[in-house]
Structures are given as C-alpha cells and as structure tokens.
C-alpha cells in the first residue's frame with residue numbers, strides 16, 4: 001500500500017537519539033548553535049560504470065565521489081549528520097522544536113523517506129498509531145501530497161548531490177580516509193567543532209574541480225568482507241583493530257572476526 005494519511009501528534013519520539021543528515025549549510029548552522037556534527041563515510045566498489053537506466057546506481061553515483069582503496073576503484077558517499085544521544089538539544093520540554101522555523105530539511109519531511117528508493121513504512125517510524133489514523137492525506141500513489149514537504153525533500157536530495165565536491169574537500173582537509181563498505185555500516189568521524197566549522201565557512205569557490213584523495217582504507221567487522229576486499233585489491237582494515245578516538249565503526253551486523261583473531 002502506498003497511500004497514507006498522517007498528522008503529527010507532537011509526541012516528540014522522532015527527536016531523540018539521532019544522526020540527522022544535513023546539507024553543508026545546515027551543518028554549519030548546527031555547529032554554530034553548539035551542536036555536534038559527524039562525518040559518516042561509506043563506499044561502493046566501482047569497477048564498471050552502471051547503465052544510465054540503472055536508477056538506484058545512478059542515484060548513488062550522483063551523491064558520491066570517485067576514489068581508490070589500494071587498487072580498487074570506489075565511490076565514497078559522505079553524509080554530514082547532526083548527532084545526539086537522548087533528546088535533540090533543540091527539543092523543548094513541551095515537545096516543541098526550539099528552532100522550528102530553521103529546523104533542517106530532514107525534520108520537515110518526517111516521516112517521509114530521504115532515499116527515493118525506500119518506500120514509506122509506518123512500522124519503521126516512531127509515530128504512534130493515532131498519527132496514521134488522521135483524516136489528512138500524506139501520501140498518494142507513492143507521492144507526498146504536501147507541496148512544502150515535497151520542496152524540502154527535493155532541497156535535501158539535491159543538496160546531498162551538490163555537496164559532493166565540498167565533502168570530498170572536507171575529508172581531504174581533515175585527513176579522513178577510512179570508510180565502511182556500503183550496506184554493512186558506516187565509518188563515523190567526529191572532528192572538532194572548530195575545525196569543521198572553519199572549513200564549512202571557508203569553502204573554496206573551485207572545490208568541485210579539486211581531485212579527491214585516493215588512499216582510502218575500507219573498514220569492516222566481517223571476516224568474509226575483509227577477505228573479499230583484500231582479494232579485490234582494496235586496503236581492508238578490521239574494525240576491531242581500530243584505536244579508540246574520534247572515529248568509530250558503526251556496523252549493521254554483530255562482529256564476525258577472522259578465526260585467528262583481529263587483523
């Protein structure tokens with residue numbers, strides 16, 4: 001079913017324990033308000049170009065930059081996220097947003113999906129049943145009904161693609177060169193607020209023409225993936241061997257280390 005009615009009940013559940021994807025200008029504003037912004041990296045081996053008709057692959061291509069891990073060509077997807085545990089720093093005691101008129105696009109489109117290839121499913125959302133029992137149409141034939149919500153979905157998706165050069169440059173400037181394998185997890189990097197804000201406020205005008213760095217390592221917590229990446233000529237790193245610090249591996253599956261122990 002792709003038709004949903006919806007009205008927000010202002011329960012506040014969707015404003016807790018999040019990594020909110022932000023455009024680069026939203027990330028700058030979030031940092032200026034004192035928040036924390038992480039840099040999440042995932043990568044896809046990219047040995048051959050996909051057909052133009054392969055819409056999901058072309059979507060990934062538009063929001064990534066070309067790089068290498070060892071001898072393996074990869075495309076790196078970087079996501080700037082507002083990260084917080086517990087309640088959002090802007091959530092009031094009355095469960096109202098304290099920056100309502102300036103809240104990020106992703107907050108304005110919830111519960112719609114950012115990824116155009118993921119169908120909306122109420123069971124994957126925080127909203128209570130009564131929110132979906134509303135008489136207000138939210139989605140018809142897989143399209144969000146409200147024009148403002150559509151606009152913010154478009155701005156977030158296009159911002160994600162337009163920011164690719166900026167994100168490649170930020171990674172190079174901060175020395176970020178470790179990524180997960182896409183669909184297995186993320187490498188989350190947490191630079192200092194001052195360093196990231198300074199970069200976001202001083203983006204060179206020719207950033208899209210700059211080369212990305214090419215010596216990425218690919219982090220995994222799966223022994224089978226580690227072996228496969230090695231055979232493909234990449235630079236694999238086992239997540240369990242990472243030193244604690246401002247970067248951490250966020251795996252989607254429990255650790256499956258090599259039989260002989262962490263590499």
Ligand code: SF4
Pocket residue numbers: 014015016088089090091092096097098099100103104107
């Ligand atoms: S910015 Fe506002 S809407 Fe977004 S998570 Fe925080 S409190 Fe919720």
Ligand code: SF4
Pocket residue numbers: 007008009010011012013014015110111126127128131
């Ligand atoms: S979880 Fe759903 S109903 Fe609750 S505040 Fe968020 S959008 Fe509204």
